[in-house]
Amino acid sequence: MKALFLNKRLWIIGAGLIFGVFAALMVNWGNPPTMGICVACFIRDITGSLGLQNSVQYLRPEIIGLVLGAFITAFSFREFRVRGGSSPIIRFVLGAFVMIGALVFLGCPIRMMLRLAGGDLNGLPALGGLIAGVLIGIFFLRRGFNLGRAARGPALSGWIMPVIMVGLLLIAIFQPGFLHVSEKGPGSMFVPLAVALVIGLGVGFLAQRTRMCFVGGWRDIFLVKDTYLLGGILAFFVAALVTNYAAGNFAASGIYHWGFTDEPIAHTDHLWNFLGMGLVGISATLLGGCPLRQLILTGEGDTDAGITVLGLIAGAAIAHNLSLASSSAGTGAWGPVAVIIGLVFCVIVGFFMREGAKAT
């Protein structure tokens, strides 16, 4: 039994290392700085490419690859199981707030690690906020927080999101006229489609097998004193950092430097970096996983995760249309208000959603 666990631990550390190397290199291959992979940002970019917001627009094949990679892997390992119905509307709104919190900080928990691995110390208050949010989530979990049981569902519902991803892939390949692409800024920076897709598929495979989660790792050390998932996060960080040094990104002429100011696609408002990521920490803990994990579960046939991904898309459209998203200049006009509303919503959900909560 022990050998088996050691073996599994090596798997997730190996997966984290591979993911970290590619996440760092994808910047050198064309993706925006410290944004080799960012699940929140890339879903936001897709939202823009479909015309739902016009700030950042590019149909990122990485996201398609993650869902389809998990889908194919789940099928191969007989883990594709259609299930859903655990408070979908609450999950939708929590998903939207995960996105809003991420866009106030400017990154999901994965990009937070990549920003740190690229010398951007604004990731530190964000990490503090994420952990604080996770701790509040754990408080609710220990009190019996629960969004209710999911039930097995018909196969068709589990295929909806993967089929939508195939549709998006066709759009990305054939570039129909309605597709939007940014002419400048992060949306105009991308790796070739095939590279993005293959890396997405590969990471989708690794994340499905290892259950890698960039929120769960922090949660489990406090909740059950378990370091399995954290191993994946730390391996990812170390691999990205070493790769950035090896690739010369920290050299005098490189794209990165250590510090708080003039960091790429980042702002220095520590309070809102902390609270933005705090909102991500609490809402993702209540949802049971980070944005990456939601994509992977979506590929496994979990329609509640699928609804959460739709919530992320709605959150991105709201954040950019209503000036909630931050920019390098600082927070958006309404970002702080939205974060506070999100935190209040999470606390209400955390208090009132318990098994046996009265049906009306």
Added chain:
Amino acid sequence: MTELDVRGLSCPIPVVRTKKAMDDNPRDVITVLLETVTSKENVTRLAASRGYKVKEEAVSGDYRLTLTPSAK
């Protein structure tokens, strides 16, 4: 003997429930009925870390784990 049915509950609630059962009745044998491979792995990892012996069986598409405390 404590019996838990955590089918349909999303991560990490199966683990939270099992841990609570362990803390409430440390000498009890606990059976956990669960649905996904991920929950099964997570509960198994928790049980192993607390010195429980884990027996696994398939029950009509779901899994039942029997967790026996080592002191027993």
